[in-house]
Amino acid sequence: MEEKQNVLVLNCGSSSVKYKVYEMPAKQLIAHGYLQQIERDQYEDAIRSVFDTLKDIPIHLVSHRVVHGGETFKESVCIDENVKAKIGELARFAPLHNPINLIGIEVAQSIYPDVMHVAVFDTAFHQSMPPSSFLYALPYEYYEKYGIRKYGFHGTSHRYVMGRVEELLERPKEQLRLISCHIGSGVSITAIKYGESFDTSMGMTPLAGLSMGTRSGNIDPGIIPYIEEIEKTDTAGAIGILNNESGLMGVSGVSNDLREVMAKAKDGHYRSQLALELFTTIIHKHIGLYLARLNGVDGIIFTAGVGENNPIVRELVCTGLEFAGVILDREANRSCKGEAFISTPYSMVKVMVIPTNEELIMATDAFELSRIQSDCST
Structure with missing residues (x-):
């Protein structure tokens, strides 16, 4: 034993x-x-x-x-x-x-x-991305000399849910094309091609990609010096605004917590309605992008706090993807508790809710390393 x-x-x-x-x-x-x-x-x-x-x-x-x-x-x-x-x-x-x-x-x-x-x-899983996914269209020497490129984050979470999909679909990951949506206070979407990260939404830093609780996600870079000018601040101050005062908080003016934003939106608060629409639309657009990059997918995964617990967000994100074979079972989506399929039996693309467990991946990695390496010299 x-x-x-x-x-x-x-x-x-x-x-x-x-x-x-x-x-x-x-x-x-x-x-x-x-x-x-x-x-x-x-x-x-x-x-x-x-x-x-x-x-x-x-x-x-x-x-x-x-x-x-x-x-x-x-x-x-x-x-x-x-x-x-x-x-x-x-x-x-x-x-x-x-x-x-x-x-x-x-x-x-x-x-x-x-x-x-x-x-x-957090970044390790994404190191399989091809240059077409991780390079920025900047002078190439910036990558060579300074490491300026997309790195991606939430890799441990995306790894965990990929492993669960293997078990749920009873197919090896080497045969699967997946889109993993980690939607919490931080948000990232990853295109997984045959067991490896192929593209992901976050960039050199976790600020890039989708709109989040307090982070702007992708914006026109020309906005940064303009913020510096109008706010009489420096670059660090402008980046602070993009990191801490934007996203759901910035648009709604109410909260960085999606539950509070949705409650206000239901009461007719215009900016909260706008924040919810913007938040889900950007996720929807990224899924469309990765459907194209992967030439179709076998499964879409929702995970992390919002992804696991918010059926309204899941429905808003999936609506309009029917052309790609995504057919949501709205009742299964609304009644979902924990791990579940929320697509219809006839949906070509399986839509799943999978609670993430990054800590279990971390424990497993450590245990596996201990079996092949007896100690580390510190």
């Missing part, structure tokens, strides 16, 4: 810490928690408090979420000093996240110095 190992999954965000402990290989969740609204100067203490709650649970492996792995990391890796140095270098692409991810790694290594630590990268 395979030896049991407890894997601590640590997800350090810009102002939060999520953690789960899985017993592997049984994939049994044995502990979890979530700390929010953490100030930067309190971050190390917050992480240590997580470990205090786990002092009675033996930890054999620690799996760390790292937002940006650039082109260096195409898969999860055992953390050593070289890996940490590279994560630090890549902070230029993710200044709010990679430094925090490194704090989590350093503190965890000080608490658990004798166990393997593994880094799982």
